[in-house]
Amino acid sequence: MVEELVLYNVADRIATITLNRVDKRNALNPELVSLLTEHLLKAAEDDEVKVIILKANGDTFSAGADLAYLQQLQQNSYEENLADSNRLKNLFTTICYLPKIVIAQVEGHAIAGGCGLATVCDIIFAVPEANFGYTEVKLGFVPALVSCFLVRKTSETIVKKLLLTGNLFPAEEALKYNLITFVTKKEDIAQSVNNFAVDLCNNASANALMVTKQLINQTTNLGLEKSLEMAVQINARVRESDDFKKGVSSFLNKEKTKW
Numbered sequence: 437m438v439e440e441l442v443l444y445n446v447a448d449r450i451a452t453i454t455l456n457r458v459d460k461r462n463a464l465n466p467e468l469v470s471l472l473t474e475h476l477l478k479a480a481e482d483d484e485v486k487v488i489i490l491k492a493n494g495d496t497f498s499a500g501a502d503l504a505y506l507q508q509l510q511q512n513s514y515e516e517n518l519a520d521s522n523r524l525k526n527l528f529t530t531i532c533y534l535p536k537i538v539i540a541q542v543e544g545h546a547i548a549g550g551c552g553l554a555t556v557c558d559i560i561f562a563v564p565e566a567n568f569g570y571t572e573v574k575l576g577f578v579p580a581l582v583s584c585f586l587v588r589k590t591s592e593t594i595v596k597k598l599l600l601t602g603n604l605f606p607a608e609e610a611l612k613y614n615l616i617t618f619v620t621k622k623e624d625i626a627q628s629v630n631n632f633a634v635d636l637c638n639n640a641s642a643n644a645l646m647v648t649k650q651l652i653n654q655t656t657n658l659g660l661e662k663s664l665e666m667a668v669q670i671n672a673r674v675r676e677s678d679d680f681k682k683g684v685s686s687f688l689n690k691e692k693t694k695w
Contacts, residue, residue, distance in 0.1 A: 442471040443493075444478070444686060449486040450630070451479040451636045458494035463502035464549045467525055472553075473527045480534050485643050487633040488534070490557060491541035497566065498550025506575070510681035524549065525581055528556045532585070532653060536647040541629045542566050547604070548554050552582035555589070558649065560616035561608040567617065588656050590614045595624060640695055641679035 443454040453475045455462040461466075479485045485563045492498060501509075509517065529552075531538050540557035550572070554560055562568075570586075574578040580600050586595045590613045596666045598605070598613070610616045636645065687691040 441468050442475055444475045446485055448634070449484060450489060450633045451475075451482065451487070452489045452491065453479065453487040455490075455492035457497060457578055460502045461496040461499035462492045462494060462550065463499045463523070464553070464693060465502060465503070465505045469523050469527050473523075473530050476527075476538070480536055485536065486578060486637045486645075487540055488538045489629055490538055490553075490574075491631060492544065495545065496544040496550075497542045497546040497555055498549050499538075499546025500543065500571070514525075528552065528581055528585065528667065530554045531558075532648075533643070535649070536642075537645055537649065539629055539633060540616075541687075542607075542616070545569075545604075545623060548572055548579070549582075550581070551563060552585070555582065555610075555615050556585050559632065561618045561620050561625055561632075562610065562616050563622045563625055564607050564619055565622065566607045567604045567606065568610045570599050571602040571604070572600040573600065577649050583645065586615075594678075641683060643677050643679040645682075646648060667677075 441455075441457050442457050443452075445452045445454075453472065455468070455472070457463065457468055470676065476488065479488050509520070521646070537559065538557045540554045540560040540562075541552050542560060542562040543566065544563075546554040546562075547567075547569050549569050551568050554562075554568070570579045570582060583595065583599060586598070594613050607616065607619045611619050684691050685691075
């Protein structure tokens with residue numbers, strides 16, 4: 437029986453999506469990228485899912501592209517490479533615009549495309565031993581897609597340092613650069629990620645989480661005046677939502693809201 441490249445499980449309103457290409461260090465190839473995208477979309481459409489955890493089996497979160505994939509890229513036509521690049525773009529933008537929060541649980545190295553996969557998630561936990569790196573330039577390649585996300589997360593100076601050198605850097609440095617959210621001991625990370633996910637499930641409205649994520653994405657790309665104008669409209673719409681009325685009613689009645 438062939439092992440599944442991506443595992444999918446739902447429990448207690450949390451969908452866990454696990455990279456399971458252990459023998460290739462969870463390297464990205466077209467099949468894995470497509471399956472990840474499909475599972476993320478499935479979780480987005482599942483009313484029983486409120487939060488998503490993205491993790492990996494084995495010692496490596498994702499080593500980027502494998503050798504067979506790199507060899508194939510050399511033979512591809514421009515149109516084939518365009519389709520392949522769009523496939524990865526679709527994965528990254530799916531995570532970015534998904535209406536549910538995606539938490540990355542990084543327990544091993546995240547390299548090149550694997551590093552991009554981790555850093556486009558909404559919340560990123562990593563163990564101290566994990567190294568990160570956008571190593572594309574060392575292969576004569578360009579970290580084109582991830583650069584679009586990195587400039588939203590950190591400064592131009594740091595983006596140039598990381599992308600132009602292609603050097604690896606530890607989790608603590610990634611934290612300093614605002615590329616990840618938490619550095620957590622290996623023995624604690626699974627419980628810490630689960631606690632964070634459970635806290636979101638129990639203490640935040642699904643609608644509020646969705647709209648807040650959308651707001652952050654949109655305001656990042658707009659000037660101040662347009663951002664404020666959009667924020668005013670969102671405020672007005674959200675105040676008409678059932679979740680808002682439920683939350684305010686519970687607060688006024690000094691009751692705990694059951695989300």
